[in-house]
Amino acid sequence: MDLGLNGKRALVFGATRGIGAAIARTLNEEGAHVVLAGRDAERTKAAADAMTGPGGASTLLVDLADPASVSAALETLGQSGATDIDILVNNGGGPRPGSVLEVSGEEWTRSFETMVNATFAITARLVPAMRARGWGRVVNVVSSGVQQPIPNLGMSNALRASIVGYAKTLADEVAGDGVTVNSVLPGRIATDRLAQLDAAAASRTGQDIEAVRKASRGQIPAGRYGEPQEFADVVAFLASERASYVTGSQIRIDGGLIRGH
Secondary structure (H helix, E strand, O other): OOOOOOOOEEEEEOOOOHHHHHHHHHHHHOOOEEEEEEOOHHHHHHHHHOOOOOOOEEEEEOOOOOHHHHHHHHHHHHHHOHHHOOEEEEOOOOOOOEOHHHOOHHHHHHHHHHHHHHHHHHHHHHHHHHHHHOOEEEEEEOOHHHOOOOOOEHHHHHHHHHHHHHHHHHHHHHHHHOEEEEEEEEOOEOOHHHHHHHHHHHHHHOOOHHHHHHHHHHOOOOOOOEOHHHHHHHHHHHOOHHHOOOOOOEEEEOOOOOOOO
16 A cells, blocks of 8 residues: 655654654655654764655754754754654653652643644644645654553653643644644553663562563453554554544554553
């Protein structure tokens, strides 16, 4: 199936590892030029150099936790012509685990700036050009916790839910201009982040980590953790010409973990 991505330009955040790296690689293989956004210059360059797709790749250095870095990246996008971005993949790391009752006001503010406000600012910079061209795709990587809160991930559950509300509102505003906006909800995907969460659960409960993983897999109807490539394939479809009538949606890639919604 031709996804119609030849000649498109995609900006992927968190593109040097895990889900983000798989998304960047897949879009590149499908013919898009991919701008890999990351905070580590050496790692980001290495990831771009590893891209083998026909569209090529470039880099954008940005630390979403640093408002000054986000502002500089937005300025770079405005000056370099990268406002010709057709596909925006908003993907960032998650906050620390823990109860919502343990989070201070300062930490809420800092995490909102990193996870939410940076996403809003970047999207607001790029979408007007998409509307003017009559074509664009925005895909937000959030979490299954926005539909069914995940125990001990209180900050993630709360903050990512605000991105879903934003995305649904934006989708309504731009659908008539050929721009789609969707949210993808990973379940338990085999990444470094999941390994860290499993290790934290093992430490918290005093269990062996293999026992934690076995119990976790036992909750998933598919009986296993997902692979980053399985997640990336869904994102590539949503970013494509083929998904022109899919917008304002929340799409789970979780092996059947969430039963409702």
